[in-house]
Amino acid sequence: MTLKARWLVQPPLTPQAKESLAAFSPILGQILFNRGYATDAAARAYLRGKSTFDTSPWQLTGIETTVTRIRYALEHAEPIAIYGDYDVDGVTATALLVQTLRALGADVRGYIPNRFDEGYGLNPEALDNLKEQGVRLVITVDCGIRSPDEAAYARTIGLDLIISDHHHPAAGELPPALAVINPKQPGDTYPDKDLAGVGVAYKIAQALIEASEQRIPGSRDMASRSVLRDTETHDTETLDSLLDLVALGTVADLAPLTGENRVLVRKGLQIIRTTHRQGLFALANVAELSLPRTTATHIGFVLGPRLNAAGRLDSALAAFELLTTTDVLRAGELAQKLDVQNRERQAKTRTIQEQAEKIALAEDPDALLLLAVHPDFNPGVVGLAASRLVDLYYRPAIVGQNGEEFTRCSCRS
Incomplete structure (x- = not known):
């Protein structure tokens, strides 16, 4: 049996939309209307890559508790673990928060479970290991929203747990964590519900940097400082320098490129094209990709699959290390490894x-x-x-x- 594709033809401009979009050519007006932009203001914001709503991270439920707890850990030198997922979204989210916290002087490490040995999400054995290493605070990225039992277990062994995720929570049940950051949770007022896991991690970094009285010059980690630009930059520039990770994770996770995602990815592509991230240089080199010409398509079909290959066949820690290392030789080794794994995956x-x-x-x-x-x-x-x-x-x-x-x-x- 052969099933034929059904073509869905968009309706023509309504009279009201035609009047509102009169400043644009008929073809561009129709395209804008097809994409849901029926007013002049909305269309111009879309074309300029601007958000039409408030994107302050302080609208997220639990963000104040999260920032307060992280700052306490910074002030008291408590070890922190960022617990991620093994896909590109989870790996980039882990790298983003690890580098942000290192730049603020934190004792922080990334943890990504092995797909084959541990499976997806939080697990008690990993929490036990982190506890034995002296970790006091665990922050999940791109996972944890459906792990109520594991969250309860973390509490019993004395671990403070903050869950950040973008997946839909189970009906009527949130994990008993210290804080849950997820725009999809009931009652959350953040206007954009389609952020990827790395997008949610970025909002945490944004709130943390806005609230922190510490500055990058106090960092003990020179590698993170090089990624987060020089010590004299403003907070906006510091955050923008992380948007290459946001673009990689958002596109690779197939998050809709609308709303804030489109704004973040557009800025992130600009960062990728002039990247200071050694791992991206190396990965683009083995993939024979010209970074100055990188588009979302290249993320989806060139960079993303190579970063994903590590977690699909072995451990995603190789991809995490690639995105965080500043060692030229190590970056080259890891990029070659991911390229080989991608061929095996294919x-x-x-x-x-x-x-x-x-x-x-x-x-x-x-x-x-x-x-x-x-x-x-x-x-x-x-x-x-x-x-x-x-x-x-x-x-x-x-x-x-x-x-x-x-x-x-x-x-x-």
């Missing part, structure tokens, strides 16, 4: 796609849902294989790995 994806295709169509070639599971499928790339099946057959697809106790699947439609 080969595994093709193999699994072919096998999944045979399994899914074996009994019913006309099935409206494609389902394929096998013990040998790599759980790090089953989602990519499912996406390929959707593109090929225009049907929802589920591809997964049979384990001894569980079958873990990725669904795409």
Whole structure:
């Protein structure tokens, strides 16, 4: 059975929108209208890359508690851990907060769980290990919103936990953390609900830098200071220098490039094109990418897949180190490693796609849902294989790995 794509043709300009957008050419006016901009002010803000709403981080529920607790840790030299996810969004969010806190003099380390040994999100064993290392404060990025049991466990072992995430919380249940930063949580007044995990981390950094009386000159970490520009810059320039990470994570996570995301990514691309981040130089070099010409497409199809490859096949810590190192030789080694892993990921994806295709169509070639599971499928790339099946057959697809106790699947439609 062949399913044909349905073309959704946008409606023409309404008379009111046509009048409001009269200053623009008919074609540009129609494009702006198609994208949801029906007034002159909204259209001009879109074209200039400006937000049309208040983007102050202080609107986020829990942000004051978060900043107060972090500043207490800074003042008392308490060890802090940033607990991230193993995709590009989580890795960039981890790098962003680690570098921000190091620049403010914090004793901070990044922690990203291994996909194969630990799975997604918070886990008690990792919390125990961090506690044994002397960590007093754990801040999650891009994960944790659906980990109420783990949050409760952190409290029992004496860890203060701040959860920052962008995923939807479970209905009627938030983790019992010291603070939860998530624009999607009930009652949160932040106007943009579509920030990626790295975008939420950026809002924390923004609030922290705005509130902090400490300045970059007091930093003990010269590497972070080099990434966060020189010691005489204003807070805005300091924050803008982190937007390359925001752009990488936002685009790679397929967050909608509208609202504040579009503003942040647009600025982030400008930072990438003139980057001071050694890891990006090295990664672009192995990918044969000209950084001054980088677009969101290059993030999605060149840089993002290479950064993601580490977490899909092994440990995402290689990608994290690449984004935070200032060592030229080490950056080159890591970039080469990620490039090789990306090639391996591509080969595994093709193999699994072919096998999944045979399994899914074996009994019913006309099935409206494609389902394929096998013990040998790599759980790090089953989602990519499912996406390929959707593109090929225009049907929802589920591809997964049979384990001894569980079958873990990725669904795409």
